[in-house]
Amino acid sequence: MQFYSTNDASHKVGLAEAIFRGLPADNGLYMPERIDPLPLSFFEELPSLSFAEIGFRVTQHLLGDDVPAEELKALVYDAVNFPAPVVRLDERRSVLELFHGPSLAFKDFGARFMSRLMGHFNRGNDKQLVILVATSGDTGGAVAAGFYQTPGIEVVILYPKGKVSELQEKQLTTLGHNIHALEIEGTFDDCQAIVKRAFLDEELRSQIRLSSANSINISRLIPQSFYYFEAYKQLATKDPVAFCIPSGNFGNLTAGLLAMKMGLPVSQFIAATNRNDVVPEYLKSGNYRPRPSVPTLSNAMDVGAPSNFARMLNLYGQVSGLDPHDPATHAAMSKVVTGYAYDDHQTEDTVREVEQKFGYTIDPHGAVGYLALTEWQRDNPNVQGVILETAHPSKFKPDVERILGRAIEVPERLAELAFREKVSTEFGTAFEPVRQWLLKRYT
């Protein structure tokens, strides 16, 4: 399979280059050249397929023979080693729990798949690959857990000292082996600036094979399409389903659009956001106005310029392709995706309401999704809806406990991190000392 840049369809690269590069040089995003419908036999067999087998077949269908079948199967089965259960709230509404992985959020799917795919293409290369990432908390945890003990790959994570939660810090600093945490006395932006400098440093790059684990990497998107098929299987329905996706950078929603292109019967995608409502506003008005984000309770969705919007435009772009203000593009996209936005007050009320009505503890991101699905179903009462529950409520423990007025449980795998010893290397905001550290360690 070839991948093209959303900024220039004639710029094409193979799978390995797309994942190691991450971003095309023209600042677009990689997209698969073709997304064909899965064969009818896939849907006939779906009820009897395991989640991992679904992942394998979808990947093989999408990527063709870029990875030999036996290896691809082993790789996907290893990446998809935890479930994504659908939990029913009532006859029309369900929650798809995406938080059963190591870092308790859906990003584990992307990180685990990406690490194994990179590991595959990296084999036989005697120079180790160094993944450099800056994190404000969440992404780092998923990347650390996802790449832990991947042969031939070292991971260096930069995080702002004192600015991530204690459990988040433990996720970055207690694994050891090939995972290294650099604690930067500064902000997330300082961490990101250091990473950017490293990628621009030709001399450094001539000595160390550097790559990123950015959320825009196409290899993180592919596995996020698996759980749409898995949810459909668990619902055991013949009718199209509505998927409601609490969204920030719109990677999850874009992966749903890929699943639909591959033939999944979807009635509607519902984009749910907090007050950072650039996309719902666009879907309603046709006006695309990216702007600085505002902080909210559902902070993993605090995004003012969603990076995957270019991919969404590309899927529905008509005459003038990437122009959001092209009426045909807007019409095509808003037929498939509907958007709703809610504030923190509504989110808090909903966390309480879902607990009272269904005895289900939903996290603030899922609560925004619940609101949007419920609103959409007012006009579409006969369609089954699935809310993607993107993280475990204990990831936002202080807020959820305050809202519910009671203690909530932290899953064992996260709770035990509190007792592990933190190991990190401290730096200021200057690039040179980090550069020297990298050179000393990896050359």
Ligand SMILES: *Cc1c(COP(=O)(O)O)cnc(C)c1O
């Ligand atoms: C990353 C994240 C989101 C946003 O997902 P996108 O794919 O960027 O839209 C939503 N909820 C949680 C908990 C997340 O970690």
